[in-house]
Amino acid sequence: MSLAQKIARVVRKADxxxxxxxxxxGATFSLDRQTCPDCDSCVIDRIDWDGVVAD
Known part of the structure; x- marks a missing residue:
């Protein structure tokens, strides 16, 4: 993945x-998936747990 692609992903995540x-x-999704459609990886996790896990 090129540097430009990585920067574009970061900008898309913020928006x-x-x-x-x-x-x-680094692909992002609005729904939980079993595998990544971009690379077929099974390592998908929540980006941010704030508001989900109580302290």
């Missing part, structure tokens, strides 16, 4: 309401 992220390629 979107996507909650899940592929930890291998």
């Amino acid at each position: 979107s309401d996507e909650t899940y992220e592929c930890k291998d390629c």
